[in-house]
Amino acid sequence: MWVLAEDRIAGLMTPEAAFDAVENVFAAMTTGKARNFPVIREALGHQDALYGFKGGFDAAGMALGLKAGGYWPHNHESGLINHQSTIFLFDPDTGRIKAAVGGNLLTALRTAAASAVSIRHLAPKGASVLGMIGAGHQSAFQMRAAARIGGFQRVIGWNHDPAMLPRLAETAAEIGLPFEAVDLDRLGAEADVIISITSAFEPLLLDHHVQGPTHIAAMGTDTKGKQELDPALLARARVFTDEVAQSASIGEAQHAVAAGLIAAGDITPIGDVITGAHEGRGGAEVTIFDGTGVGLQDLAVAAAALDLARQQNIAVQVEI
Structure with missing residues (x-):
């Protein structure tokens, strides 16, 4: 071998x-x-x-x-x-x-690639501001991959522990983009594309935070109980994923499904968009990619x- x-x-x-x-x-x-x-x-x-x-x-x-x-x-x-x-x-x-x-x-590379695939196919036209939630090891890979796909002009970011924010600032500088640390209200209002990559067990990005046409790549939830987004946010979004069964059971959508806000049938495989079987963003204001990570x-x-x-x-x- x-x-x-x-x-x-x-x-x-x-x-x-x-x-x-x-x-x-x-x-x-x-x-x-x-x-x-x-x-x-x-x-x-x-x-x-x-x-x-x-x-x-x-x-x-x-x-x-x-x-x-x-x-x-x-x-x-x-x-x-x-x-x-x-x-x-x-x-x-x-x-x-x-x-x-x-x-x-x-x-790390495949997780970042998955969110980048979703950005290529689902980001709003003319997206220029990238929002980062989370500043752990994965965040640098996520930002670099997103920057290769989108024509972003600046990066804004938030992390539960502000002491870790220099990682986001250093990565942004490495790829030639200005960075600013902001609160979640500003991040949701200003970012056209948001990547959440945390190990949270409660919602960080709330429904009222997100304003205007936005694509969210929710990449941190891959286990029962983990959560990064407000279920109400999924209820008003078009939700896409790598695999529907995982999204509904261990992914970000698990909480909205459990609350009866959406059903597994409301979640679309990202592959349908890639192959042209689904229109993707269409006229939706908010799209979410629930990246659960598949073998x-x-x-x-x-x-x-x-x-x-x-x-x-x-x-x-x-x-x-």
């Missing part, structure tokens, strides 16, 4: 390649050529960690496998990032293991990274 170590991926996988891989797999999902398997996600009862598996099969890209990993909230004490994962690819013709690929950076995204970026690594003789082949 092939081994592609985590420390080789940074110089190998580009955000553009991640965008293409994720956009293609979303399209394959909506046409029935790719499907995700049920997610397993459990609290370990050790180190306050969450651990699980996400897998699937993409018959269009011939990617079969799973991502194993989770969230260790105390890792910063050891100088490690909190999210840890490895992606395993298998030969769909024989079932033999094909590769083990470091999943930490790829997870097929991980397999798509891992397969793309492995192809690049083999072309450049970076991957290592071992016998098992």
